[in-house]
Amino acid sequence: MNVTDIDDKIIAKANQMKRMYKDIAQTFEKEFFMDLKDLGISKPNIVLRVTENMDLVIDFIKHLESKGQAYKAKDNSVYFIVNKDNYGKLQNIGDWEDQEKKSDIKRNQMDFALWKSSKEGEPYWHSPWGTGRPGWHIECSALASYALGANVDIHAGGIDLRFPHHENEEAQSCAFHETSQWVNYWLHIGHLHLKDSEKMSKSLRNTISVQEMLKDTKAEVFRLACAMTHYRSYMEYSKELIETAQNVYKVYKSLIDSCDDYRKGYLKANINNDVLLKILCESYNNVHKALCDDFDTPSVISTLNQLVSVTNSMLHTTSSSDHHQNGLSSVTAVSNFVSSTLSLFGVYYNDTASSSSEDFIKVMNVLNNFRQEVRLIGIQNKDKDVLKICDNVREKLKDSGITVKDYGKLSSWSSTFLNAAVTRATFSEKLMVLLRDGRTLIGYLRSVDQFANLVLHKTIERIHVGKEYGDIPRGVFIVRGENVVLLGEIDVERENELPLMEVSVDDILDAQRKEQETKQEKQRLLSKALKERGLHLISDLTHDDMF
Incomplete structure (x- = not known):
């Protein structure tokens, strides 16, 4: 991620508030990354700030100038040469004869600034063209090229950045790398609007902060609301939208809980295994097709809604039969598929298991202490009836998977199912996955579906060279089953015993x-x-x- 910590807006804000531009930039950067964290968004693997990499920007401009793609004007600024051969991929420019008119300073009015000569009251850096600072467009190209090279798979940004910002990025980067295409896919994201209003913008003073929004709305619910709108469309933020997303969130949660109850035998239902598996396969194909079609997330949500509706109708068709095992495979597969698909959007439901386990431990501690005190009274008074009641409680808890042991005047308890619940909640199943392309991933298992597709959380890509290794954070990572060559669980207690030395990502x-x-x-x-x-x-x- 490129952090633009110097531009016209930051300078204007600093002058207005009579503060250093660095203070303004750092304040907003800190706020931005805090919002990312609270929304459950993984921090970028690489963060590059413009002011910390000014030499890269200057070298980029020098290279363009040496190729005859840039020139220094009489105002001591440097401009990129725009012509119809290298411009207009993302925007229809129209009549080039009108566009190619000269201005007082530039050779062509379409030429844009790469380096701006210094002005009084503005920060500046030394360069071959005199003191000044970089233009906005060149900052992104220089840092992205440094991190990603001569070709970028996906470049995202707001729809308002398509022109001129992204157009200028593409033009100057193609010239620098001597290629006809720098970015393969541009993702231009629609704006967030308030109901009956223009786009949210600080300049328009019609914003709701992330922190304000999260006071009333779970981050997962907001993520669902975003998934219900195509990324290229503008999204109207309203109470109605959040309520709809909240209801969808609850429906999915209810389905996953019902599937769990069915697997445990608490819920008796008539499940047509063949029919449900057929619908599941159709849903899988439809979701895959939708995501391949320009990340059509609304269609994904629609497909999930249909699958959930059919599954719920079967689960709530009561049955007196004890043969509920017939539908276990299909019900489990549906639950895993819904969970893993939602995890693609950062929506998880098993996080609650952690807090539920903590509450369970608290309740069991209270019950155990209460029984211990009652039992002590029975021992002191030699009251057999009281001691018998304590023994009965112990036996009933045993039937529920809870073992109570008495040691004289003290008692302890343990649970056979609690460890599994805590394991799932804290993602302690740490796996190493070797992919077909040779990459090694290490992460915590979130879910696995019937197609052996894995969802890993807190994933890192580990690179080994000799006895050194480096870890690149990858966040939530989806691994298709057919790409897995080797899969193994890591012994976390012995993980640090490996005779390897960790080095920085840059070094590895x-x-x-x-x-x-x-x-x-x-x-x-x-x-x-x-x-x-x-x-x-x-x-x-x-x-x-x-x-």
């Missing part, structure tokens, strides 16, 4: 790059030696079985 990536270069050089020399002998190297034979 650099070591990995050097290792790859060494392998490629060896491959080149081997290929050359074989060629001199009239032989050809078949590269596929050099691959490991996992590939």
Whole structure:
């Protein structure tokens, strides 16, 4: 993520409040990352601030200038040269003859600033063109190119940034990397509106802060509300929208609870296993198709609603039969599929297990202490009836999976099912997953569906080079079953005993790059030696079985 900590708006705000621009930028950055945390959004793997990487920006501009793609004007600012061959991918420019008119300073009125000469009262940096600061567009291109290179798969931003910001980014980055396409996919996100209002904007003073919103609304409910609207459409924030999302959230929660009750045998129902599995497979295909079609999340929610409705109708068709086992596979599969699909949107329902387990422990401690005191009174008074009642309580708790042990005047308790519940709630099933492409993931298991697709939480990608390793945070990670080569549970108590040394992400990536270069050089020399002998190297034979 690029943090723009210097631009026109920040300077204007600092002058207005008579504060340093850095204080303004740091205040809003801190607030932003706090909001991310409270919304359950993973922190970016890489955070680059413009003012901490000014040398990268200056080098980027120098490179464009050396290629004849930029020029210094008489106002001592540097401008990018815009023409119809390198511009207009994201926006229809119209008549280029009208656009290519000269201005007093620029060669072409469409040319945009890469470096702005310093003005009185503004922060500045030294450069080959004199003191000044970077333009907004070049900041993003320089830092993104540093982190991601000459090609970016997905670039997201608000719909209002499509032009000119993203258009300018694409133009200058293509020129820098000498390519016809820098970004493969642009995701332009619709604005958040208040009901019967324009987009939310601090300048319009019609905003609701994230913290204000979270006072009345769970983060998961807001996430569902967002998923109910396509990302390219504007979203109208209203009480009605949140209430609708809240109801959907409750319906999903009710289904997952009912499925759990059915599996435990508390709920007797007529489940048509074949029919439910058929509908589940159709739902899986529809969800996959919708997500592949420009992340059509409203269609995903619609598909889930239909699946939940059918499953609920079966679960609540009561049955006196004891053969509820017939539908276990389909009901379990539906529950896992709904949970794993919602986890893609950051909506989880098993988090409540942790607080429920804590409450259960508190209640059991109170009950155990009460029984212990009553039993002590029975011992002191030699009252057999009281002691018999205490024994009966112990036996009844045993039937519920709770073991009570008496040691003289003291008593203790343990639960056979509590450990499993706490394990699921705290995600202590730490797994290592080796993927078909050779990557190694380590994370906590969230869920697994009937197709062996895994949802990992707090995931890191571990890179090994020799006896060194580095971890890249990946947050919530979805692993398709067919991509798994090896899966194993990590012994967390012995995890730190490995004879490996952890290094920074930058260091391990650099070591990995050097290792790859060494392998490629060896491959080149081997290929050359074989060629001199009239032989050809078949590269596929050099691959490991996992590939």
